[in-house]
Amino acid sequence: MLLTEYRLDLVIRALRSILPLEHPADATLRHFFQHERIGSKERALVAETIFGVLRHRLFLEQACAQEATPRRMTLAYWIRFGGYNLRELEPLLMHGESSWLGQVKAISLATLPLPVQAELPEWVIEQLQPTMSDEMILALGRSMQSPAPLDLRVNTLLATRDEVLQTFQSEGMDALPTPYSPIGIRLKNKPALAGHPLFLSGKIEVQDEGSQLLGYLLAPKRSDMVVDFCAGAGGKTLMLGAMMQSQGRLYALDVSEKRLANLKPRLKRSGLSNLHPQLISHENDSRIKRLYGKIDRVLVDAPCSGLGTSRRNPDIKFRQSPESVTGYTRMQASILASASKLLKPGGRLVYATCSFLPQENHAIIDAFLTEHPAFIQRPAGEILAQNKIPMESKTFLQLLPSLHGTDAFFAAVLERVKTTSPQEI
Numbered sequence: 001m002l003l004t005e006y007r008l009d010l011v012i013r014a015l016r017s018i019l020p021l022e023h024p025a026d027a028t029l030r031h032f033f034q035h036e037r038i039g040s041k042e043r044a045l046v047a048e049t050i051f052g053v054l055r056h057r058l059f060l061e062q063a064c065a066q067e068a069t070p071r072r073m074t075l076a077y078w079i080r081f082g083g084y085n086l087r088e089l090e091p092l093l094m095h096g097e098s099s100w101l102g103q104v105k106a107i108s109l110a111t112l113p114l115p116v117q118a119e120l121p122e123w124v125i126e127q128l129q130p131t132m133s134d135e136m137i138l139a140l141g142r143s144m145q146s147p148a149p150l151d152l153r154v155n156t157l158l159a160t161r162d163e164v165l166q167t168f169q170s171e172g173m174d175a176l177p178t179p180y181s182p183i184g185i186r187l188k189n190k191p192a193l194a195g196h197p198l199f200l201s202g203k204i205e206v207q208d209e210g211s212q213l214l215g216y217l218l219a220p221k222r223s224d225m226v227v228d229f230c231a232g233a234g235g236k237t238l239m240l241g242a243m244m245q246s247q248g249r250l251y252a253l254d255v256s257e258k259r260l261a262n263l264k265p266r267l268k269r270s271g272l273s274n275l276h277p278q279l280i281s282h283e284n285d286s287r288i289k290r291l292y293g294k295i296d297r298v299l300v301d302a303p304c305s306g307l308g309t310s311r312r313n314p315d316i317k318f319r320q321s322p323e324s325v326t327g328y329t330r331m332q333a334s335i336l337a338s339a340s341k342l343l344k345p346g347g348r349l350v351y352a353t354c355s356f357l358p359q360e361n362h363a364i365i366d367a368f369l370t371e372h373p374a375f376i377q378r379p380a381g382e383i384l385a386q387n388k389i390p391m392e393s394k395t396f397l398q399l400l401p402s403l404h405g406t407d408a409f410f411a412a413v414l415e416r417v418k419t420t421s422p423q424e425i
């Protein structure tokens with residue numbers, strides 16, 4: 001696209017509102033677009049540049065030295081990562097910028113510190129280093145510098161994956177089955193699907209492949225009583241309902257009225273009639289006490305730092321901190337302890353996060369198992385193998401964009417032992 005003063009100015013103004021990162025970048029950008037009457041080409045350029053700058057923020061700050069202004073960050077992004085050359089940028093440049101951009105282009109990435117190469121804050125690297133080599137950290141960081149593909153889940157209540165694939169292929173779309181999830185489809189380009197008949201009829205939902213695997217770990221049966229403890233807008237609940245073939249009883253709990261409200265239109269499209277959304281005020285809400293000891297399957301998709309979604313939300317790395325992670329770990333331990341009370345003896349609980357930090361994952365499970373002798377861990381790899389899902393994982397499921405091409409997810413499968421006495425519940 002031709003770069004003009006007007007287009008550069010738009011990007012700079014958008015970046016100026018986003019870079020303080022007081023709010024999520026996508027929300028600030030939406031707000032910016034609502035107040036600017038601009039064409040679709042400009043919108044695309046602004047969005048692509050903003051997210052590109054966020055994905056390469058640490059490199060760009062290093063390249064801009066002491067002057068990481070929105071203007072310099074934008075120009076440095078365009079020349080280094082945006083596919084533009086100096087000749088195309090020249091008409092926009094001020095005195096001295098041309099030679100500086102020449103230097104930016106020539107920076108050798110390999111000479112830069114690990115956080116800059118990996119585009120991960122130092123505190124994140126420090127938390128990963130006890131369990132990951134620097135090579136793995138670098139691969140993880142690099143894998144999150146490109147946008148995620150668009151993954152869909154086929155609603156098996158209404159369609160099969162083959163039918164949906166055939167429809168997409170007949171429309172000339174680049175659609176492939178996902179490698180791990182038996183009901184997933186990956187679209188290479190990102191077509192707008194909101195008006196597509198398959199979407200409107202509830203046959204497909206947008207859901208990352210990694211998130212779909214959590215449903216296979218929980219593996220609810222038709223007549224089960226199931227609780228999705230942190231259901232949000234129902235990303236995973238809807239899959240669980242379809243796995244239960246709209247039978248049994250599926251409670252979707254959450255503390256956020258807004259998120260549960262966003263579940264409603266999706267629920268309507270899905271054709272499910274076994275789902276019961278329930279707003280709760282906290283994890284020990286008296287409304288759930290009546291379910292204690294009665295539930296076959298519980299999913300705890302816990303609130304977390306969300307670092308595993310950095311391909312989609314590149315600003316999240318800079319909006320979290322060691323302190324915010326500590327806050328999440330407190331919430332995670334408390335929600336897990338409460339949710340576990342719902343399980344009947346022999347029942348299964350899946351604890352999951354979209355974080356790759358051991359603090360939010362293994363540490364929570366280790367502490368839970370120490371404090372709750374009535375629970376044992378089931379190997380995630382075995383359960384996936386029963387569903388013919390090829391995965392090298394053994395005890396835990398640990399998905400990484402660098403290894404699996406999905407968002408990063410962690411999951412552990414816990415089971416309440418059959419002999420638990422009522423007092424232990």
Ligand SMILES: C[S@@+](CC[C@H](N)C(=O)[O-])C[C@H]1O[C@@H](n2cnc3c(N)ncnc32)[C@H](O)[C@@H]1O
Pocket residue numbers: 229230231232233234235236237253254255256259282283301302303304331335
């Ligand atoms: C990771 S998100 C869940 C995403 C959702 N499962 C999905 O697939 O779309 C975590 C959710 O936990 C909810 N939450 C936070 N604290 C909670 C609590 N104490 N009890 C239940 N849900 C809680 C949040 O509102 C948020 O929707």
